[in-house]
Amino acid sequence: MSIVEDPLLCGFRAAMRRLASSVAIVAARGEAGPVGIAATSITSLTMDPPSILVCVNRASSLHACLAIDAPLSINLLSRDQVEVSAAFGGGVQNPQRFEVGLWGNGEYRLPMLKDAQANLCCVVDRLVEYGTHTIVIAQVESVACCNAVNPLIYQDGVYL
Ligand SMILES: Cc1cc2nc3c(=O)[nH]c(=O)nc-3n(C[C@H](O)[C@H](O)[C@H](O)COP(=O)(O)O)c2cc1C
Numbered sequence: 001m002s003i004v005e006d007p008l009l010c011g012f013r014a015a016m017r018r019l020a021s022s023v024a025i026v027a028a029r030g031e032a033g034p035v036g037i038a039a040t041s042i043t044s045l046t047m048d049p050p051s052i053l054v055c056v057n058r059a060s061s062l063h064a065c066l067a068i069d070a071p072l073s074i075n076l077l078s079r080d081q082v083e084v085s086a087a088f089g090g091g092v093q094n095p096q097r098f099e100v101g102l103w104g105n106g107e108y109r110l111p112m113l114k115d116a117q118a119n120l121c122c123v124v125d126r127l128v129e130y131g132t133h134t135i136v137i138a139q140v141e142s143v144a145c146c147n148a149v150n151p152l153i154y155q156d157g158v159y160l
Pocket of ligand 1: 036038039040041042055056057060062086088089090091093154
């Protein structure tokens with residue numbers, strides 16, 4: 001049954017369009033170069049241990065980089081980084097996506113986005129498959145924040 005015909009899926013999609021979320025780039029150092037995707041499914045999980053959750057589509061290029069103990073960077077976008085989100089959301093392919101925005105290398109040679117709201121260096125602790133996605137639980141090893149709090153928000157299919 002298609003989403004158009006199914007009232008539950010129609011309602012679910014409409015409800016999720018009303019869920020405002022910060023946009024992040026989740027990135028890894030793949031065998032053939034850097035790999036990253038735009039993601040809004042980021043949640044702060046616990047302070048003890050400092051950990052974060054992200055849901056990654058199993059069809060996405062980043063999925064091949066997911067393994068226990070694999071390093072990941074999570075780069076929370078600033079409001080003026082819409083172009084970065086558009087590129088990593090599918091507008092540009094990996095690894096050319098990393099030509100959009102200013103990228104440097106962090107610990108584990110992880111791609112780190114300059115001028116992001118925050119850069120988190122993480123290591124994957126758990127992977128839980130659910131439907132089309134894998135829920136990734138990662139422990140946070142280090143954090144860098146910029147001064148101004150000005151996150152890029154995605155809501156109802158547009159950036160605020
Ligand atoms: C604002 C925004 C939020 C997204 N959130 C997620 C997400 O949380 N998880 C996910 O797997 N894909 C998410 N996507 C889709 C991926 O970024 C997109 O499918 C990505 O380009 C896949 O990369 P690939 O073509 O290299 O596989 C989001 C896209 C956008 C534009």
